[in-house]
Amino acid sequence: MNEPLAPGSTIGILGGGQLGRMLSVAAARLGFKCHIFEPGAEPPAGQVADRVTTASYDDIAALKGFAASVDVITYEFENIPTGALDVLEALRPVYPNRDALQISQDRLSEKEFLQGLGLKTAPFAVVDNLADLEQAVAIINTPAILKTRRLGYDGKGQARINNSGDIETAITAMAGAPALLEGFVDFSHEVSVIGARSQDGQVACFDPGENIHVDGILHTTRVPARLSGAQRTNAVLIAARILNALDYVGVIGVELFVTGGGLIVNEFAPRVHNSGHWTQNGCAIDQFEQHIRAVAGWPLGDGSRHCDVEMENLIGDSVRQIGEIAKEGRAAIHLYGKSQARPGRKMGHVNRIIEPGS
Numbered sequence: 001m002n003e004p005l006a007p008g009s010t011i012g013i014l015g016g017g018q019l020g021r022m023l024s025v026a027a028a029r030l031g032f033k034c035h036i037f038e039p040g041a042e043p044p045a046g047q048v049a050d051r052v053t054t055a056s057y058d059d060i061a062a063l064k065g066f067a068a069s070v071d072v073i074t075y076e077f078e079n080i081p082t083g084a085l086d087v088l089e090a091l092r093p094v095y096p097n098r099d100a101l102q103i104s105q106d107r108l109s110e111k112e113f114l115q116g117l118g119l120k121t122a123p124f125a126v127v128d129n130l131a132d133l134e135q136a137v138a139i140i141n142t143p144a145i146l147k148t149r150r151l152g153y154d155g156k157g158q159a160r161i162n163n164s165g166d167i168e169t170a171i172t173a174m175a176g177a178p179a180l181l182e183g184f185v186d187f188s189h190e191v192s193v194i195g196a197r198s199q200d201g202q203v204a205c206f207d208p209g210e211n212i213h214v215d216g217i218l219h220t221t222r223v224p225a226r227l228s229g230a231q232r233t234n235a236v237l238i239a240a241r242i243l244n245a246l247d248y249v250g251v252i253g254v255e256l257f258v259t260g261g262g263l264i265v266n267e268f269a270p271r272v273h274n275s276g277h278w279t280q281n282g283c284a285i286d287q288f289e290q291h292i293r294a295v296a297g298w299p300l301g302d303g304s305r306h307c308d309v310e311m312e313n314l315i316g317d318s319v320r321q322i323g324e325i326a327k328e329g330r331a332a333i334h335l336y337g338k339s340q341a342r343p344g345r346k347m348g349h350v351n352r353i354i355e356p357g358s
């Protein structure tokens with residue numbers, strides 16, 4: 001374990017979106033500076049961080065300069081090219097570690113890892129071409145979902161197969177990318193656990209949240225989730241199991257399907273997670289501070305939930321409602337500083353404190 005980072009130290013963050021922005025704000029509260037590495041122009045995190053490097057992930061000189069200027073490196077998205085990691089890891093500690101990143105970058109390695117831990121996942125089969133898909137559908141049956149193994153998010157890179165007539169359209173939608181067929185899970189609702197693990201192996205999980213997706217994008221997270229006491233404990237144990245197995249440092253988001261036969265793991269994200277934004281107004285220590293504490297080698301904080309919260313994402317044009325939302329007394333507004341409200345783009349979110357019984 002490294003010495004705890006002293007306030008005044010610099011944390012490097014790969015990725016400059018809203019997650020990097022909110023990590024930077026949390027880091028600043030603890031007295032740290034943040035340096036953002038982001039290929040795109042005008043990253044939302046750049047408005048609040050100490051420094052920004054604008055360069056691509058294959059710019060070795062830029063990566064080396066970035067690493068030399070920081071004390072520790074973390075990231076806000078999981079699709080960092082492993083070549084960039086090779087350069088960075090040689091110079092500074094990177095948290096969460098490479099295993100977490102590599103396993104979660106490919107749906108196949110992710111599912112194999114989860115099953116290796118004895119956790120339940122949807123049934124799956126590897127699909128590289130039409131013949132594979134026909135065979136996979138014969139075994140797994142319909143309904144099923146074909147997903148690209150890499151780079152899918154917010155329901156992108158997915159095609160639903162309701163009957164054999166959908167097979168050709170689904171394989172065409174993959175555009176030749178390696179894919180996985182997943183059996184359709186008959187779930188009652190979806191929940192996620194945001195967990196954290198410190199450098200000395202301490203684990204703390206936030207109360208599971210219940211998630212509602214619209215058009216494949218997270219729309220609402222509500223806490224407490226509808227779970228029995230045993231289910232709630234199971235959800236937390238699943239997250240802790242994954243964290244320990246990966247010797248993980250930082251915050252993780254674990255998405256679960258709730259079924260009559262128990263909890264089924266959909267996927268995990270090795271980073272702070274949209275479904276954990278409610279913690280900003282529901283806990284003394286939120287997911288962003290918890291992540292910064294972990295990567296800085298500090299003890300984790302107490303993430304107990306002190307009120308009921310509903311988080312609503314402001315997607316695309318819905319951010320125009322901000323004037324009305326601002327009139328609500330108990331709505332905590334979090335905007336990401338993005339100038340263009342394109343359809344499907346996450347512009348901000350609002351955390352509403354819910355009175356017990358309402």
Ligand code: AMP
Nearest residue numbers: 122145153154155182183184185213267
């Ligand atoms: P993903 O990109 O894997 O998180 O999938 C996006 C959303 O699609 C999930 O949150 C679920 O609502 C739905 N979904 C994904 N996989 C399955 C599955 N195997 N069975 C049922 N619904 C699924």
